[in-house]
Amino acid sequence: MSDGHTDVPAVLTAELPLPVTTSEHEACPVTDVLRRVGDKWSVLVVVLLGRGPRRFGQLNRDIEDISQRMLTRTLRALERDDLVTRTVHPTLPPTVEYGLTDLGRTLLVPLSALTDWAIAHRGDIEEGRARYDARQ
Numbered sequence: 001m002s003d004g005h006t007d008v009p010a011v012l013t014a015e016l017p018l019p020v021t022t023s024e025h026e027a028c029p030v031t032d033v034l035r036r037v038g039d040k041w042s043v044l045v046v047v048l049l050g051r052g053p054r055r056f057g058q059l060n061r062d063i064e065d066i067s068q069r070m071l072t073r074t075l076r077a078l079e080r081d082d083l084v085t086r087t088v089h090p091t092l093p094p095t096v097e098y099g100l101t102d103l104g105r106t107l108l109v110p111l112s113a114l115t116d117w118a119i120a121h122r123g124d125i126e127e128g129r130a131r132y133d134a135r136q
Helices: 022-027 029-037 042-050 056-062 068-080 102-135
Strands: 084-089 095-100
Touching (some): 022 029, 042 056, 056 068, 056 095
């Protein structure tokens, strides 16, 4: 183990001026990323594209209850953040394929860690909710 290794999560050692102002919270890079991946559809789209490129219609069929408008907005936002690529193939009619960028593929690692944590602690969270609700 190196001298600098303390097993303290980075989130606890990062500089955090107190009180945290609204502007500081809004400017935080973590808040910005969580805003993107914390919306209703982005994680699911990233996971599906992590399994391989897909055409718009495939994504729309693969995600029940997402409207075409919301899928378009989600894909555009992910493309803007350089997590997703949009490739137009010169066919008649043109076909559009979406895939993850190199940056988008790096997001799969922390998403996998979060998935593992959520699965491992799902029961604990449900029990905690039940205890809380019983007290209310």
